[in-house]
Amino acid sequence: MPAFSCAFPGCRRDLLVIVLVVFVGIGLPIEASAPAYQSHGTEGSHLTNITNTKKAFPVLAVNYEHVRKPFEIALWILLALLMKLGFHLIPRLSAVVPESCLLIVVGLLVGGLIKVIGEEPPVLDSQLFFLCLLPPIILDAGYFLPIRPFTENVGTILVFAVIGTLWNAFFMGGLLYALCQIESVGLSGVDLLACLLFGSIVSAVDPVAVLAVFEEIHINELVHILVFGESLLNDAVTVVLYNLFEEFSKVGTVTVLDVFLGVVCFFVVSLGGVLVGAIYGFLAAFTSRFTSHTRVIEPLFVFLYSYMAYLSSEMFHLSGIMALIACGVVMRPYVEANISHKSYTTIKYFLKMWSSVSETLIFIFLGVSTVAGPHAWNWTFVITTVILCLVSRVLGVIGLTFIINKFRIVKLTKKDQFIVAYGGLRGAIAFSLGYLLSNSHQMRNLFLTAIITVIFFTVFVQGMTIRPLVELLAVKKKKESKPSINEEIHTEFLDHLLTGVEGVCGHYGHYHWKEKLNRFNKTYVKRWLIAGENFKEPELIAFYRKMELKQAIMMVESGQLPSVLPSTISMQNIQPRAIPRVSKKREEEIRRILRANLQNNKQKMRSRSYSRHTLFDADEEDNVSEVRLRKTKMEMERRVSVMERRMSHYLTVPANRESPRPGVRRVRFESDNQVFSADSFPTVHFEQPSPPSTPDAVSLEEEEEEEVPKRPSLKADIEGPRGNASDNHQGELDYQRLARCLSDPGPNKDKEDDDPFMSC
Amino acid sequence: MGALQSLPDEPEYRDLSEKTGFSFEQIGILHKRFKQLSHNEDTLRRDDLNTIPDLSCNPIRTQIIEAFFDKRNFHQNGEGTVQEISFEEFLVVMSHFRPPALDMTEEQREIIRREKLRFLFNMHDTDNDGTITLEEYRHVVEELLSRSGALGKETAKGIADAAMLEVASISMGHMEPDEFYEGITFEHFLKILKDIEIETRMNIRFLNMDTTNLCKKINSQQDHYLQVNGEQKIA
Numbered sequence: 003m004p005a006f007s008c009a010f011p012g013c014r015r016d017l018l019v020i021v022l023v024v025f026v027g028i029g030l031p032i033e034a035s036a037p038a039y040q041s042h043g044t045e046g047s048h049l050t051n052i053t054n055t056k057k058a059f060p061v062l063a064v065n066y067e068h069v070r071k072p073f074e075i076a077l078w079i080l081l082a083l084l085m086k087l088g089f090h091l092i093p094r095l096s097a098v099v100p101e102s103c104l105l106i107v108v109g110l111l112v113g114g115l116i117k118v119i120g121e122e123p124p125v126l127d128s129q130l131f132f133l134c135l136l137p138p139i140i141l142d143a144g145y146f147l148p149i150r151p152f153t154e155n156v157g158t159i160l161v162f163a164v165i166g167t168l169w170n171a172f173f174m175g176g177l178l179y180a181l182c183q184i185e186s187v188g189l190s191g192v193d194l195l196a197c198l199l200f201g202s203i204v205s206a207v208d209p210v211a212v213l214a215v216f217e218e219i220h221i222n223e224l225v226h227i228l229v230f231g232e233s234l235l236n237d238a239v240t241v242v243l244y245n246l247f248e249e250f251s252k253v254g255t256v257t258v259l260d261v262f263l264g265v266v267c268f269f270v271v272s273l274g275g276v277l278v279g280a281i282y283g284f285l286a287a288f289t290s291r292f293t294s295h296t297r298v299i300e301p302l303f304v305f306l307y308s309y310m311a312y313l314s315s316e317m318f319h320l321s322g323i324m325a326l327i328a329c330g331v332v333m334r335p336y337v338e339a340n341i342s343h344k345s346y347t348t349i350k351y352f353l354k355m356w357s358s359v360s361e362t363l364i365f366i367f368l369g370v371s372t373v374a375g376p377h378a379w380n381w382t383f384v385i386t387t388v389i390l391c392l393v394s395r396v397l398g399v400i401g402l403t404f405i406i407n408k409f410r411i412v413k414l415t416k417k418d419q420f421i422v423a424y425g426g427l428r429g430a431i432a433f434s435l436g437y438l439l440s441n442s443h444q445m446r447n448l449f450l451t452a453i454i455t456v457i458f459f460t461v462f463v464q465g466m467t468i469r470p471l472v473e474l475l476a477v478k479k480k481k482e483s484k485p486s487i488n489e490e491i492h493t494e495f496l497d498h499l500l501t502g503v504e505g506v507c508g509h510y511g512h513y514h515w516k517e518k519l520n521r522f523n524k525t526y527v528k529r530w531l532i533a534g535e536n537f538k539e540p541e542l543i544a545f546y547r548k549m550e551l552k553q554a555i556m557m558v559e560s561g562q563l564p565s566v567l568p569s570t571i572s573m574q575n576i577q578p579r580a581i582p583r584v585s586k587k588r589e590e591e592i593r594r595i596l597r598a599n600l601q602n603n604k605q606k607m608r609s610r611s612y613s614r615h616t617l618f619d620a621d622e623e624d625n626v627s628e629v630r631l632r633k634t635k636m637e638m639e640r641r642v643s644v645m646e647r648r649m650s651h652y653l654t655v656p657a658n659r660e661s662p663r664p665g666v667r668r669v670r671f672e673s674d675n676q677v678f679s680a681d682s683f684p685t686v687h688f689e690q691p692s693p694p695s696t697p698d699a700v701s702l703e704e705e706e707e708e709e710v711p712k713r714p715s716l717k718a719d720i721e722g723p724r725g726n727a728s729d730n731h732q733g734e735l736d737y738q739r740l741a742r743c744l745s746d747p748g749p750n751k752d753k754e755d756d757d758p759f760m761s762c
Numbered sequence: 763m764g765a766l767q768s769l770p771d772e773p774e775y776r777d778l779s780e781k782t783g784f785s786f787e788q789i790g791i792l793h794k795r796f797k798q799l800s801h802n803e804d805t806l807r808r809d810d811l812n813t814i815p816d817l818s819c820n821p822i823r824t825q826i827i828e829a830f831f832d833k834r835n836f837h838q839n840g841e842g843t844v845q846e847i848s849f850e851e852f853l854v855v856m857s858h859f860r861p862p863a864l865d866m867t868e869e870q871r872e873i874i875r876r877e878k879l880r881f882l883f884n885m886h887d888t889d890n891d892g893t894i895t896l897e898e899y900r901h902v903v904e905e906l907l908s909r910s911g912a913l914g915k916e917t918a919k920g921i922a923d924a925a926m927l928e929v930a931s932i933s934m935g936h937m938e939p940d941e942f943y944e945g946i947t948f949e950h951f952l953k954i955l956k957d958i959e960i961e962t963r964m965n966i967r968f969l970n971m972d973t974t975n976l977c978k979k980i981n982s983q984q985d986h987y988l989q990v991n992g993e994q995k996i997a
Contacts, residue, residue, distance in 0.1 A: 411861045412962045481957055487925045488954045492882070494906055495822065496964060499885075502826040503859055504966050505816030508795045511967050514816065521819070546921050 081112070082362040100465045102214040102365050106458070109369015116370070123374040126367040128434045132316070135364050136431070138356035139210055140323050141308050143234065144330030145353060151227040154512075158406050158414075159231035162422070166232065166398045167205055167239040173394040174387070175201025181386055192445055195251040200449050202243035203436050204391065204456055208429030209233040209323070211457075214361055215427060215465045222478040225418050229425045237323035237431075238272035244435055245319065275321035279328025282311035286329070287336035287531040294533060300345040301352060304337060336531040339544070343551065364430045371433070372454050378447035387452045388459050391428070399423040417477050424468055427460040428453075490545050778850060782857035788968045792856060796849050805846035806830075821908050825885050830855050834884045841890055861965040875961045876952065882964075883951050893945030896926050929954050 066073075085108045089096050095104070116123040152159070175198035182192040212233045216226055246264045250256050286307035293300045308329045315325035338346060399422050407413045414422075436453045439446050472479075501513040775789050784792070799814070800806040811817065811827045820826065833840030835858065836851050847855075858881045862874045886894045886902050894902075900922040907918045930943045933950040946954075 411965045411967055486928060486954070486957075487921060488928055489958055491903060491906065491921070491925055492955055492958060493963075495882075495902070498820055498822045498906070499826060499882075500859070500964065500966055502817055502820045502823060503856070505814050505820070506795075506799075506811060506826070506830075507792070507856070507966065507968070508798070509967075509969055513966065546917065546924065550924075 078366075079359060079363065082359065082366050085366070086358075086362050098466070100215050100218055100461075100469075102211065102361075103462050103465055105362055105365035106369040106372075106461065109366035109371075110373060111369070112366065113370035113373030117373055123370050124367075125371045125374045126364070126430065126434065126437065128438045131364070131367075131430065131434045132322075133313075135360045136210070137309055137312050137322075137326060138353065138360045139213065140234070140312075140326045141305075141330055142353040142357035143209060143213060143230070144327035145304075145308075145334055145349075147327065147331055148223065148227065149331065151223050152231055153516075155224065155227055155231070158410065159228060159235060161402055161406055162228065162232040162399070163235035164239055166402055167207075167236040168243075169398045169401075170205030170391075170394045171198065171202040171243055173201070173397075174205060174390045175199075177390055178383070178386065181382065193251075195247055195256070196445055199244070199247035199251055199439075200445075200452070202240065202247055203432050203449070204387065204428060204453055205394070206236050206240040206428070206432060207233040207426045208431050210361060210364060210431070211427035211429030211461055211465070212425060214365070214429075215461075215468060216425065219469050219472050220480045221421060221472060222480055224412075225421045225425075225477070226480070228414075228418075228422055232422075232426075234323060234327055235272075238268065238275060238321040240431070240435070241319070241321050242268045242271050248439075271319070271321050272324055274318065275315045275324035276328040278315040278318075278320060279311045279325035279330075280332045282307045282314070282325075283329040283332030284531070286333040287340075290333075290337045290340040291531060291533040293340065297342045297345055300341045301348045304333065304349050305352070307333070336528070339528075339532045343555075368430055368433060368454075368457065371437075372458075375437075375450055375454070376447045377451045379451055380448055383448060384452045384455045388456055391456055391460070395426045396423045399426075417475055420475065421468075421472065421477055424464060424471065427464055428457050429461065430457070433457060487546060487549060778853055781850075782853050783860055784853065784857065784968065789853065791969055792853060793849060796852055805848055806852060807846045822905050825902075825905065828888075829881070829885050832884055834890070835881060856968075859964060859966045860968065862961050871961055878960050878964045879952055879955060880948065882955075882960075883948050891945075893947050894951070895945040896922065899926055899946070 082105075085105065086101070089101060089104050113123040175194070178201065179192070179194045179197040182197065207229070209230065212229055216230065242264060246260075246267070250260065286303055289303050289307070290300060293303065308326055311325045311329040312322045316322040341349075399419055403414050403419050403422075432453050433450075436446075436450050439449065497513065497516070501517045504511045504514050775786050778784070778789055779786060782789075796806060799810045801810070808827055808831060811830065812823075817823045817826070828843065829835060830852065831843045831845070831847060833842050833844060835855050837854055844851075858878055862871055866874070883894070886898055888898055888901075900919055903922040903925070904915060904918040907915075907921075926943075926946075929946050929950055932954055933946075934943060
């Protein structure tokens with residue numbers, strides 16, 4: 003779907019033309035300016051050498067070398083993004099062809115162009131790839147990894163990742179060696195270790211490619227997490243096998259001791275990577291506990307600690323990908339409990355942005371490298387590689403599923419198996435590993451060519467056909483569900499129920515250990531890593547608050563008062579009582595008052611300026627109080643009739659009443675020194691003295707209270723109720739103002755411009 | 763009863779297996795567990811389940827135990843609660859947590875889904891009037907949050923109210939302001955939870971191998987006083 007609708011039919015085409023012109027123009031200046039500079043340089047030195055005559059002061063001079071590196075990098079990234087933009091302007095194309103294919107094609111075109119010009123196209127530098135392009139994608143994947151399906155299926159994922167990859171590597175390596183033995187192929191010089199090395203490079207499912215393709219097909223959660231988890235966790239196997247065979251092929255022989263060491267190495271690499279990641283994760287969580295005063299740099303901590311985890315584990319030749327995943331997974335629950343909502347949004351958007359750019363660049367560079375790289379083509383070898391890839395994957399998946407299904411509660415169906423097998427795409431990691439092979443390998447070019455062919459095949463053929471196949475086979479798609487409080491309640495209920503039933507059964511299963519971990523987490527870990535008193539908060543409450551916050555912010559952003567739920571059903575419908583109805587006319591008046599004030603408040607909020615340092619404090623306050631304002635007003639709308647009814651009751655009740663939760667109000671006074679509206683909310687005061695049998699009052703109150711404890715400095719919820727005369731006095735004033743407001747026959751629009759809601 | 767009880771022979775197991783769908787080995791293991799819990803008697807009482815150490819820190823312990831003694835879960839169209847249950851009834855309650863077989867059709871899965879959701883519904887609907895009222899739902903949420911002290915009580919009400927509103931809007935769509943939503947009926951319950959895929963979630967692993975020795979060691983505190991009293995335990 004195009005992001006905008008054109009006034010003229012031709013303007014979309016024009017934009018594409020512009021984009022094409024831009025990227026054609028990109029190649030030329032880069033190459034043209036290089037020789038231009040050289041001539042300029044020699045000229046300058048020539049001049050100074052010969053004579054001392056004063057030359058005219060250069061008003062305008064070109065110094066490209068000065069900015070060359072960043073200029074080229076920026077230009078490449080810009081090109082990549084313009085391409086991405088271009089694709090989404092062509093609706094039919096992006097629906098049929100996955101983006102990764104298009105980007106590779108663009109890369110091919112650009113590479114071809116550069117070659118035509120006569121320059122050497124840049125190859126995807128492995129250093130650049132592993133240190134700059136890959137980490138953002140993996141961090142994005144790891145940070146937003148859906149934990150529940152991942153942990154429920156972790157056994158299956160590990161089996162696929164470890165045993166599946168081993169099977170692929172050895173099957174392919176072995177059969178290719180057998181192939182090379184055949185005289186007619188002409189590759190008799192290739193020994194077993196080289197073939198096994200090649201097998202290990204090509205056998206690993208690539209997370210980048212899987213992400214790129216699976217993002218667009220929206221398959222059900224189980225299959226997604228299986229393929230995706232496998233692509234992440236097989237990195238350890240790939241690293242070990244690659245290093246192992248690389249070492250061995252230099253030496254030429256393998257002993258039993260080496261094999262044993264290899265196995266030990268695997269455990270060290272994988273567990274070591276996870277450990278490094280977890281350590282950095284805890285460090286990040288601990289740091290985030292203290293960032294309440296410097297909210298602006300919170301996202302940076304997340305990014306830097308994760309990147310350090312990656313680099314540290316790469317330093318020790320441990321699995322960097324597993325370190326990144328472990329870091330993201332470990333730090334996320336604690337960091338999210340500590341950071342502000344804005345920081346959370348920032349992290350989310352930055353991660354998505356970086357991973358998007360990285361992915362785009364990777365695919366384009368793949369295309370360019372194809373044109374650039376030295377190729378050695380051998381029909382038999384390459385075709386056999388491609389076929390063997392498919393065959394070994396299918397065999398591996400079927401065989402492993404047969405074994406795994408004996409241990410799974412929810413078995414994998416044939417459809418699931420098919421998608422898992424078909425979704426095993428190879429990508430840029432395989433290419434970079436192949437590129438890393440030292441030139442002493444005589445077969446390096448052949449291997450590179452074969453790897454590129456496999457990548458092209460999987461990305462193009464499998465990537466393009468997987469979507470129609472998913473439709474054809476009617477595989478279950480991902481359910482687009484809004485967060486539902488009922489589902490959340492029942493998910494938690496189920497957890498406890500199943501743990502309990504496991505206890506009755508007497509054996510310690512999945513739920514028992516999960517419960518133990520949760521308890522450990524709650525009593526020890528959370529205490530250290532979560533700021534303020536939030537660590538005591540159970541998940542359900544956190545979820546509920548988040549949902550409310552989201553709804554409220556949605557209202558803020560849309561600038562009106564929609565109700566998220568259909569507005570005809572309100573608290574009245576589920577409360578058993580007999581209510582005298584307020585007249586419709588009165589209700590309309592009150593609604594009008596509320597709406598008018600809401601618009602005013604919104605305008606006032608917007609005009610507040612802020613400095614860089616208090617960016618988050620001011621806005622946070624604004625947001626939270628505005629959120630509260632609107633939420634309460636929404637509730638007020640719903641309870642208009644209730645309020646009317648109660649008015650008569652309160653007019654006879656003495657002002658000095660025992661407040662059940664004055665702590666809440668006191669907290670509001672402290673923090674809302676500048677916010678005009680929050681202080682004078684009439685609603686809480688209004689309903690607060692009501693007897694606890696009417697549920698509305700209480701629920702309104704803790705709606706107030708729910709948004710408040712987001713900030714770590716507020717401890718009101720935990721402290722017990724404390725009587726405070728000033729609170730009651732304030733409440734009385736507010737209540738009187740409200741009474742005046744509601745008894746006022748009609749609002750005066752001009753007057754409301756300056757006054758907050760109360761003084762109408 | 764102090765003497766070792768012999769395991770029931772094959773025909774009885776076959777009967778139970780047909781009724782509940784467990785395999786013979788699973789029934790054997792569950793029978794051992796039943797005897798362990800009931801201290802070798804024929805019937806199980808609430809107190810027997812109360813003493814399980816694993817359940818002590820479970821927030822919804824009472825509801826779980828009640829579910830075992832709820833006649834509605836015995837598949838015999840009964841109502842009300844009993845004071846003690848036999849092994850057969852124990853097995854029937856346990857059968858609610860069996861996973862669906864791989865080769866089931868969509869209709870069979872639907873039946874299993876209804877059965878499991880019915881179990882959950884019965885757990886919430888304590889007064890057995892066919893609907894989950896607001897009070898009952900509040901009680902559920904309160905129990906879930908019962909670990910959080912005073913904080914839990916207040917927010918529980920809010921959460922339960924919001925949840926109820928959600929159910930009402932999804933099931934009823936549009937209601938006049940003076941209409942009253944009585945409570946969540948079973949059909950509404952099905953509707954709001956249809957996305958959870960309960961037939962894959964509400965399962966526990968029933969062992970085919972005997973690990974009661976392992977469990978005995980862990981439950982040894984429970985068995986201690988029995989040994990003191992001289993009762994024999996099944997190995």
